[in-house]
Amino acid sequence: MEHNINFLIEFLGTIAFAMSGSFAAMQKRLDPFGVLIIAFVTSVGGGTVRDLLLDVPVFWMHDMWSCFVIFITCVISMIFKSIEHNFKVTLFIFDSFGLGLFTIIGIQKGLTAGLNPTICITLGTITGCFGGIIRDILLNKIPLIFRKEIYATACIIGGTIFFLMDKYSDFSLAFTQIFTILLIVVIRTLAVKYQWQFPKFYDNANKHLG
Amino acid sequence: MEHNINFLIEFLGTIAFAMSGSFAAMQKRLDPFGVLIIAFVTSVGGGTVRDLLLDVPVFWMHDMWSCFVIFITCVISMIFKSIEHNFKVTLFIFDSFGLGLFTIIGIQKGLTAGLNPTICITLGTITGCFGGIIRDILLNKIPLIFRKEIYATACIIGGTIFFLMDKYSDFSLAFTQIFTILLIVVIRTLAVKYQWQFPKFYDNANKHLG
Amino acid sequence: MEHNINFLIEFLGTIAFAMSGSFAAMQKRLDPFGVLIIAFVTSVGGGTVRDLLLDVPVFWMHDMWSCFVIFITCVISMIFKSIEHNFKVTLFIFDSFGLGLFTIIGIQKGLTAGLNPTICITLGTITGCFGGIIRDILLNKIPLIFRKEIYATACIIGGTIFFLMDKYSDFSLAFTQIFTILLIVVIRTLAVKYQWQFPKFYDNANKHLG
Numbered sequence: 335m336e337h338n339i340n341f342l343i344e345f346l347g348t349i350a351f352a353m354s355g356s357f358a359a360m361q362k363r364l365d366p367f368g369v370l371i372i373a374f375v376t377s378v379g380g381g382t383v384r385d386l387l388l389d390v391p392v393f394w395m396h397d398m399w400s401c402f403v404i405f406i407t408c409v410i411s412m413i414f415k416s417i418e419h420n421f422k423v424t425l426f427i428f429d430s431f432g433l434g435l436f437t438i439i440g441i442q443k444g445l446t447a448g449l450n451p452t453i454c455i456t457l458g459t460i461t462g463c464f465g466g467i468i469r470d471i472l473l474n475k476i477p478l479i480f481r482k483e484i485y486a487t488a489c490i491i492g493g494t495i496f497f498l499m500d501k502y503s504d505f506s507l508a509f510t511q512i513f514t515i516l517l518i519v520v521i522r523t524l525a526v527k528y529q530w531q532f533p534k535f536y537d538n539a540n541k542h543l544g
Numbered sequence: 545m546e547h548n549i550n551f552l553i554e555f556l557g558t559i560a561f562a563m564s565g566s567f568a569a570m571q572k573r574l575d576p577f578g579v580l581i582i583a584f585v586t587s588v589g590g591g592t593v594r595d596l597l598l599d600v601p602v603f604w605m606h607d608m609w610s611c612f613v614i615f616i617t618c619v620i621s622m623i624f625k626s627i628e629h630n631f632k633v634t635l636f637i638f639d640s641f642g643l644g645l646f647t648i649i650g651i652q653k654g655l656t657a658g659l660n661p662t663i664c665i666t667l668g669t670i671t672g673c674f675g676g677i678i679r680d681i682l683l684n685k686i687p688l689i690f691r692k693e694i695y696a697t698a699c700i701i702g703g704t705i706f707f708l709m710d711k712y713s714d715f716s717l718a719f720t721q722i723f724t725i726l727l728i729v730v731i732r733t734l735a736v737k738y739q740w741q742f743p744k745f746y747d748n749a750n751k752h753l754g
Numbered sequence: 755m756e757h758n759i760n761f762l763i764e765f766l767g768t769i770a771f772a773m774s775g776s777f778a779a780m781q782k783r784l785d786p787f788g789v790l791i792i793a794f795v796t797s798v799g800g801g802t803v804r805d806l807l808l809d810v811p812v813f814w815m816h817d818m819w820s821c822f823v824i825f826i827t828c829v830i831s832m833i834f835k836s837i838e839h840n841f842k843v844t845l846f847i848f849d850s851f852g853l854g855l856f857t858i859i860g861i862q863k864g865l866t867a868g869l870n871p872t873i874c875i876t877l878g879t880i881t882g883c884f885g886g887i888i889r890d891i892l893l894n895k896i897p898l899i900f901r902k903e904i905y906a907t908a909c910i911i912g913g914t915i916f917f918l919m920d921k922y923s924d925f926s927l928a929f930t931q932i933f934t935i936l937l938i939v940v941i942r943t944l945a946v947k948y949q950w951q952f953p954k955f956y957d958n959a960n961k962h963l964g
Binding site: 367382386391392394395398401 | 677
């Protein structure tokens with residue numbers, strides 16, 4: 335049961351990020367193979383960096399299903415594309431779900447390796463964010479994470495709540511997982527909808543010139 | 545004999561990509577040390593990512609000859625440069641050969657590690673393409689792989705033919721290697737010459753505006 | 755004593771690069787969490803790549819102090835920022851010290867792993883330069899290393915002198931370390947102050963048009 339939930343989370347996260355990568359690549363007008371590569375990198379990028387840092391076997395190297403799921407998702411995205419007009423919303427929804435799902439997987443892999451909670455949250459944030467960062471670098475966009483909206487912040491808040499619930503509450507692990515994944519999605523959605531943002535730093539030098 | 549062929553392939557691939565990196569860096573008017581760094585990264589980038597993913601020792605860490613070959617190639621490229629007017633063609637030829645050579649090396653390293661054919665082709669594509677992607681990111685260009693021409697596609701086709709010939713034909717491994725390397729070079733050259741390209745995705749939203 | 759010096763060098767390097775990352779991110783007007791992420795990546799980036807290449811445990815994964823130091827440094831940078839007008843000079847000073855400190859750490863880790871001197875200097879250059887390269891790629895700037903000033907060259911010269919002093923002189927290791935770190939800082943500072951640069955390559959094709 336426990337194992338099934340983890341598998342399901344990874345499965346959904348893989349689909350969500352493969353879709354996010356496919357739509358971003360189609361928006362940049364790449365050809366089908368380019369779309370497939372961007373979908374692959376977006377989907378496995380975060381987990382690959384995580385596994386390299388943990389020095390465990392990279393998850394997709396010995397496991398056909400990730401590659402297979404990404405391929406199928408990518409083909410469906412391309413077909414679905416022709417009836418889909420609004421890329422922005424679709425891309426956003428899949429990106430948010432992938433973010434939540436992968437953050438929690440990353441934290442749990444860190445816990446399994448016996449790491450400190452702070453390091454685990456860092457690892458979860460890396461798993462959640464790096465696929466999207468690599469996607470944006472390859473497509474020559476400023477990474478989404480550094481544009482206006484709250485992004486990594488959602489991972490850090492979600493990850494912290496996951497630890498507190500796991501340690502101090504009586505909820506089952508499955509409930510804690512689903513709750514914190516949805517929490518990350520909700521924080522990110524509300525942040526974009528109501529344009530929440532932290533105050534930014536201004537360049538004093540420029541202000542004096544102004 | 546078998547070992548010698550593999551060594552020769554890696555040797556030629558290292559030279560081809562070191563040249564490709566040197567010319568791209570000189571075109572961007574970097575200084576000699578900058579050129580050397582870009583040549584190094586282009587040449588070892590793909591293989592380094594491959595070895596990290598396979599969790600085997602990174603090939604150039606315990607082996608002086610790669611560094612030495614890259615250094616010599618880089619110096620020769622800089623001298624040769626002064627009598628060379630057409631960067632574009634030179635860069636293209638070396639890039640194509642590097643692509644073919646490194647793809648086949650990547651696939652064989654995957655086979656040695658006992659991986660699934662699909663994963664091996666992915667690994668070959670990564671070995672062939674990543675050096676060039678890192679080069680283009682460092683030089684702040686849109687990666688060559690995502691511009692018009694067929695690039696990763698050539699790796700995937702070449703890799704698939706390699707598997708089919710290796711399994712179902714009576715040709716020697718050496719012949720299969722050389723044939724598929726040349727096939728990748730030919731596909732890429734014809735693709736650029738005759739401007740072959742896959743249909744691209746258009747943004748429906750923009751089309752409606754047009 | 756030996757161990758303490760090494761620890762102090764790593765401690766100061768972590769602070770220097772965390773400051774360099776924070777100031778670069780504030781200059782680009784990121785929000786506080788974005789600043790923290792850039793500070794983290796700049797500070798641990800070079801060492802992470804080094805540890806992955808050496809296949810040793812990534813230094814910050816089992817060690818809380820790096821994360822803690824980066825967090826404190828980042829908060830201090832943000833507060834200090836409001837009274838600091840000249841980002842450029844501050845960023846430059848911290849970047850230079852980080853470069854010198856991390857280059858020497860990288861070389862020593864390579865020596866511990868029993869690698870060849872040339873590979874050790876390469877590893878030192880990667881440790882020193884990669885944090886800054888990743889920072890600049892994420893902030894969508896042309897990496898500092900490829901802009902006008904002498905940068906990697908300072909690492910290579912400093913690293914070579916380190917080897918020569920370590921092998922052929924009677925100075926203590928601590929003195930050799932401090933001397934070569936300062937040498938790297940001085941070379942880089944003088945290079946920028948007097949605009950030292952290597953001759954660059956010009957595109958003959960363009961020259962003919964001129």
